[in-house]
Amino acid sequence: MPELPEVQTITSDLKKYFENSTIDDVKISGEYNVYPDRKFFLAHTKNVQISSINRIAKNIVFELENGYFMVFHLAMTGRLLIRALNQKPDKWTKITFTLKKNNKSVEVRFCDMRMFGKAVLYSKEELEKMKQKYGPEAHKGSIDAKEFAHRLNSKRTTIKNALLDQSIISGLGNIYATDSLFLARIHPETKTQNIDTKSAAKLLEAAKLILNEGIEHRGSTLEDAMYVDAFGKPGTHQNYFRIYGKKTCINCSGKVSVKKINGRGTYFCSFCQILLEGTKKPPVL
DNA sequence: ATGTTTGTTCCGAT
């Protein structure tokens, strides 16, 4: 579910309350798997203070004062919910943390319906290794158009697929990638090798704008209401989608096309979004 | 019953 704006929203909610608080208890439900394993995870999170809470790509990272990093990836249906003690159980709860700050205790519950998410305890070295998997974050000015074009040109796939590849650029998921391509007026099936610096610049600008809007709107909650923030509240960016889930193009009023690209539902306007062609080789005479 | 779904990783094919 969550893409960068959703993860950022949850991270900032947690950051506000739980930096410098103590993890008094950790309960893992049933046979739920944590990493590297349950025993190690519990041994190094119980009775440990949280130094800081930050986001890396789509991961929520709790830095612990014992030198370890407790990292959550929410994948499609993960949630981290702040709840009062003994508040009625949440569906799909996999881990319950009891956190104490200024002598007041609350729970943070990690829930995950489809269980694609993960809770992992990393050492400093392992965290650094994990960081290195990710390309620059799309919503920051940390990559320029020339470098972005260069990264894209080295791949042989479609631009839509490349935007979802977190090693090229991180933060975009299916929804924000779809909307970014629409805003940049680039056809999702454009080959990455045909993206020139000018198109890369347009695309970067679009992604940056859309991700920052998403953060501003505290994420996107679809009809299934799977994504909610740390307080259980939905975001509002779904009210600002450009083309994702739409039937009619907001620009030309034409019919929006829907197509699976690398297995992901992709919405685009075949009139407004241009398929960039490679330079044709001249015929050999 | 079948086809969807916000993400990522692994495996087989190229």
Added chain:
DNA sequence: CATCGGAACAAACA
């Protein structure tokens, strides 16, 4: 050998 695409992971809903 590196890279790419599709399957798989699992659960709920229309």
